Structures are given as C-alpha cells and as structure tokens.
Amino acid sequence: MELDRIAAFSDAIFGIVITILVLQFAVPVLHHPQSISELANALISLLPKLASWFISIVIICKFWINHYYIFKLARKANFALVWINCFFLMSQSFIPFPTALMGEYYQNPLAVSLFGVVMAWNTVMYILLHEYINRNLIKSEFKNAQDPHIIKKSFIGVFSYLLGAGVAWINIYAGFIIFLLTPLLFIVPPKLRTEENEEQGV
Amino acid sequence: MELDRIAAFSDAIFGIVITILVLQFAVPVLHHPQSISELANALISLLPKLASWFISIVIICKFWINHYYIFKLARKANFALVWINCFFLMSQSFIPFPTALMGEYYQNPLAVSLFGVVMAWNTVMYILLHEYINRNLIKSEFKNAQDPHIIKKSFIGVFSYLLGAGVAWINIYAGFIIFLLTPLLFIVPPKLRTEENEEQGV
Amino acid sequence: MELDRIAAFSDAIFGIVITILVLQFAVPVLHHPQSISELANALISLLPKLASWFISIVIICKFWINHYYIFKLARKANFALVWINCFFLMSQSFIPFPTALMGEYYQNPLAVSLFGVVMAWNTVMYILLHEYINRNLIKSEFKNAQDPHIIKKSFIGVFSYLLGAGVAWINIYAGFIIFLLTPLLFIVPPKLRTEENEEQGV
Amino acid sequence: MELDRIAAFSDAIFGIVITILVLQFAVPVLHHPQSISELANALISLLPKLASWFISIVIICKFWINHYYIFKLARKANFALVWINCFFLMSQSFIPFPTALMGEYYQNPLAVSLFGVVMAWNTVMYILLHEYINRNLIKSEFKNAQDPHIIKKSFIGVFSYLLGAGVAWINIYAGFIIFLLTPLLFIVPPKLRTEENEEQGV
Secondary structure, three states: OOHHHHHHHHHHHHHHHHHHHHHHOOOOOOOOOOOHHHHHHHHHOOHHHHHHHHHHHHHHHHHHHHHHHHHHHEOOOOHHHHHHHHHHHHHHHHOHHHHHHHHHOOOOHHHHHHHHHHHHHHHHHHHHHHHHHHHHHEOHHHOOOOOOOHHHHHHHHHHHHHHHHHHOOOOHHHHHHHHHHHHHHOOOOOOOOOHHHHHOOO | OOHHHHHHHHHHHHHHHHHHHHHHOOOOOOOOOOOHHHHHHHHHOOHHHHHHHHHHHHHHHHHHHHHHHHHHHEOOOOHHHHHHHHHHHHHHHHOHHHHHHHHHOOOOHHHHHHHHHHHHHHHHHHHHHHHHHHHHHEOHHHOOOOOOOHHHHHHHHHHHHHHHHHHOOOOHHHHHHHHHHHHHHOOOOOOOOOHHHHHOOO | OOHHHHHHHHHHHHHHHHHHHHHHOOOOOOOOOOOHHHHHHHHHOOHHHHHHHHHHHHHHHHHHHHHHHHHHHEOOOOHHHHHHHHHHHHHHHHOHHHHHHHHHOOOOHHHHHHHHHHHHHHHHHHHHHHHHHHHHHEOHHHOOOOOOOHHHHHHHHHHHHHHHHHHOOOOHHHHHHHHHHHHHHOOOOOOOOOHHHHHOOO | OOHHHHHHHHHHHHHHHHHHHHHHOOOOOOOOOOOHHHHHHHHHOOHHHHHHHHHHHHHHHHHHHHHHHHHHHEOOOOHHHHHHHHHHHHHHHHOHHHHHHHHHOOOOHHHHHHHHHHHHHHHHHHHHHHHHHHHHHEOHHHOOOOOOOHHHHHHHHHHHHHHHHHHOOOOHHHHHHHHHHHHHHOOOOOOOOOHHHHHOOO
C-alpha cells in the first residue's frame, strides 16, 4: 500500500475529529429568547466546555503533527502498519466523547480522569505505531537519525496524561492544566540527526 | 474518469463514516453532576455501545483496505464502476445507524441481526464491485494473478454475517463474536501471483 | 487558482453531505427495549426516511459525477468560477435538511415539494456553473465537442424536479417517483465529440 | 513539513465546517404531521437560521479563498506556521456554534454580537498567519509583490465585524447586513504585482 494514501486517509480523520468537536456546543434553551442576561449566563456556563474543547484540539493537532513526522520515517507501508494505524485512528475518533463528557461534568473527577486515560491510551497507540516503523519500516537514511531514547521519552506523555487523570481526584483544575501542558512537551517533533543537519551544525 | 479521484472520494467517505460513529455516544444525563457512582454506572451502561462501535470500525477498516486492493486491480474507471462504487459507498454510509441501534438495543435480537444483514449487504456490494472490475477493467498483468475462487471465497463473509444475524436470535453474545471474527477472515487481502512474486518464491 | 484543489474541496463536500445524511436516522425510543415487535414497528416506520435518504444520495452522486465532467471541460479556474462553485456547494450542503424533512413528513405535500424545489435550485446552480465554464473557461479542444443544446437539455432536470414538487400536492408517491427518475435521465454525462472519438467511430 | 499536505488538511476542515452548518436545521416537531399550514409556519420561523447559515458560509468560503492565496505566497512550511494554522483552523471549526446561536436567538443582541466577535477573532488569526508568512516564509519573487498596506487593510475586516457586533445592540438587522457585507470587501484576494503582471500591464 502507498504511504501517501494512508497519510491522506489519516489526515481526513484528524480533520473530521477536530471539526465535529464543536457539535458538543448545543444551542442553550432560553425561557426568554430576548433576555440578554439569561443568554449571558448560559454562555458563561459553557466556559468549561470551551476549555475542554480547546485542550482537546491542541492535543489532536499535536498528534497530527507527530503522526506526520513518523510517517516520514517510513520507507513503505505494509498491512501491519495499516492496521496499527487504523487502531490509532479509531482511538483518535473516540476523543470527542471524553471531551464532551469532561466539558459537561467538569466537576466530576471521573469525567476528568477518563479524558486523561483516553489521551494516555492514544499516546500508547501512537508509540506502538512509531516503534513498529522504527523496527520494521525505517528508511535507511534515518536509521541512526533519531534520539535512541525517543520511545522511552514518548512514555513521558503517557505518564503525564495519567498523572492528570490521578490529580483530578484531588484538584480538578490541576488536572485540566496538566492535560494542557502535556502536548506542549511534544509540540515540535524531535530533530533528526541527518548528515545534512550535522554539516550545518544544527 | 480517473481512478485516483474516485479512490480519494471513497477514502473521504470511509473516513467520515468511521469518525461520525462516535456521535452515537451521547453525554449521559446525570441527576447529580458531581456523583462519581452515577457517572460510573452511566459509563458502564455504555459498554455495549463501545463493543458495537469497535466491531463496526474494524469492519469498515477492513472494507477500506479491501477496497484499496480491488481498485489497484483496475486499469481505468468507467461510469458503471463509478455507479457501483457509489452504491457501495452509500451502503457504507448507512452503517452508523445499525451500529447505534445494536449498541442501544443489544438485548434485542432484531437490532443485532439487522447489523449482520447490513454488513452482509455491504459485502455483497463489495463483491459486485470486485466482480465488475475482474470482468471488465482488470489490468492485463493481474489477469491470472488472483485466486480463481476469490469471488466465491468472498461469499464466506456474506454467509458469516448472516450466520451472526441468525445466531443472535439464540444467543446475542455469539452474534457479536461472529460479527467481530468475520473481518478477521479477510484482514489482509489475498496475495497476487504476479511474475515478480513467483520469482521471489513468495 | 488550481482546478485540482477546487475539485478536491468539492469532492470533500460531496462526500460529507452523502455521509451525514445518515444522521437523520435517530435510534428509536422503545418502551420495552427487548420487544421485537416494538422495534420492528419502529423500523418499519423508518421506511419513508430510507426512501428519502436513497433518492437524495442517488441525486447527489449524480451531481458529483456531472460536476466532475464539467470541471474537465475547464482549462483553468478564476475567482468567478470559485464563487459560483461555492454557491453550488453551499446548495449541495443544504440537501440533508429537505431530505430529513421529506423523510419525516412524507405525508405532507409541502415537505415533499420543498425537496423538489431544493433539487431544482441545485440544478440551476449546476447549470450556471456549466454555462460559465462553457462561455469563459472552456478548453480549446472541447469548444465544439459538446451537444450545442446541452444547457437547454439540463433544464429538463429543473422542470422534472419542479414537476415532482407540483405532483406531490396531488399524489405524494408520484412525487417520490419523479424525484428518483430525474437523476436517471442524466446518469451518465453526455459524450464529447472529440476527434479521437470520431476516428474510432464512437 | 510540506505545504501541500497542510493545505489539504486545511481544505478538509473548511469543507467539513461548511457542511455541518446544515445540522443546525433540526426537523421541526409538528403536532399534526399532515398540516400544511403548521409546517409552513415552522419553515417560515427557520428563515433567520437560513440567513445566519448563508452569511456564515459566505464568510467561510471567503476565508478559504484567502487562505489559499496566502499559502501560495509561502516558499515552505515550518512548525510555527503549522501551529498558527492549527489555531486558525480551530477558530474556523468553532464557527458553527455562534452561527446556530445567532440563527436561534436572532432577536437577542448578545447572540448577534457574539457572531461578530468570533468572526473578528477569526480575521485576527488569519492576519497573524498572513503576517507570519510575509515576515518569515515569503517566496523571493513575491517579496515586493504585495500591497505594502495589505495587513493594515485586513484589519478593516476585523473592525467591520466588530462594528456589526456593536450595531446589533441598536439594530439587529443592521448587524446582519454588516456581517454579510464584510466578506464582500475581500471577495477576491488582492492582485500580486509580479513582473509578469507588470509586463502585461495588469
């Protein structure tokens, strides 16, 4: 199978997931449609949903960028890669549910920690994909170009999401903040040490 | 018409179907938004939906991979292919409804068997597409490259989904398991016996 | 602007419209979740929705194929084309609403005729796009390749949808049938009389 | 990263946003399903939603065309561009909510002005993207090709949306009209003064 078509398929799914996240914002029901204060209160009560939506999109964008990065490492695709990718995308496509749940029940630690668990799970699926490419499909020029501890370092993301999930039982806002900070750790995929980069002293 | 554009259009539809399946997970309504046990119970009651969602995505991913495979066999597209493909994609786009129905009414054999019937129908549409390409549009190098019984073997999928639909009237869980096992039978499209493969002794 | 990117954008919208049509099938609410007869009745009452959904997808697929055809006639894109195409796609993206309305209130002639009016409107937008390409952007090799009455003939579609919209006030089922038959008139875009075809005696 | 893939990803999101806007049109609930007058009244009460939907799509199409234009100016992509683009797309993906809100509560100045604020915000994100490309990634042949006041002129859009948001508190219909007129100011991206154009006297 061609890497390009799988990448395009993945991009479509990332794009749809990002876009349908907005569907969790239902138009509030007002008893007095023209009441400014009632609508203002209804909109203020949507702020936790907005926070949940924002964190979720930042995380998905980060997954999209990193997914792009590991697909560039692969020299070809095989059926194992396609299926691991399918399970990764399936996990991505699930994200709107815990996002909406956390937005609705932001005061419920179970809802907040479920969000963290789903994101940790997604990171594990991503690591699996990365590790499979590293072991079986890596382009020869990238064989030694990656940080040898890259996979271990990726587990920091898993633990960070689980930490947020745990902390939510003590302080919910701390959980939110950890969820938001985690993608920032990986906001840019690690540099590859190719010969070209070394020559330029990068 | 160009095969590439039809394939891209098909991919978009596969991707959207996979992603909107998550919309069946509505945020549960809690009487006590902060109650952990109430939310836990609500989430546990979503497990049948999760199973239905998972089975459905595995099946759609399998269709996507096999669709890719048969489009590679074709040397060009014509309007008959486009229309058969449209009817196949239409059938794929219907999948979210029986999936949501089976997830909601997993104890109702009619809901479970409808899922099987829809999947059997989709497999028939897929076979039609495959057979049409084999008869009219096959690339010369693939003329004898396929298993001569490939179409007959594909009907195993049809019968397996119908078997699951029938078994659901006796035991619902057995129906679920048959639905999940069926795509595994076809998880990798059959190898093509091209000259290149033969030389390599594959 | 590049024709390819506009075509890909259009394809994405066609694909999403086709796929979200399924969202009109809400899971029915059963008083006895395990009742087979209650579910069977609920499913039977969805049949008008199924008919509406089917007619709508056939029509959209036909628009997609014909859209492909007229874009092949154009030698380049300009901003007027982009905007006419945007208004055409906007009209396509509206289709799920009259489709759901006709499926729900199939016994209400107003709902049925609204469907016809929206489809007539979409056909007008399509003709506008076709006519604009013919007048301003046509490839030199296709200048005389089209049936000179092609635009007039396309108005048959407009009148046919409006006929269905009118007939629905007398007999609703006749309206449905006219809606379904209309795309069949244009199921395959007209052949182009290129020199190559003439040589082959096509 | 490749500009083409980011552009395709962006297009997918624009396309999905445009298409899911239709989901705000819920099928009305009729007490007498066959009543023509009841359905007619229900449809007439949807007209403000139709206006809101129309304005929103025109604005998004305009963003899509201008996004295309500024991506053509860039010679390559970097991670900063990708992230600014992600925040821009995130802002685009939010549009369905204020659109639905304005359609539902068109008589509530808060709902109408929220729409204007969100559009002003989107324009600011767009300007950020444009300015970033101009400063860091511009193709050498376009360095002096743009109107030197282009960024300042883009702020006219921001102020115009905010003007509409303000005017809505006095007259709601005037707000609607300003929202609709604003994209018309930028309906076609500004011409580039390349050497080729100058030679042709354009």
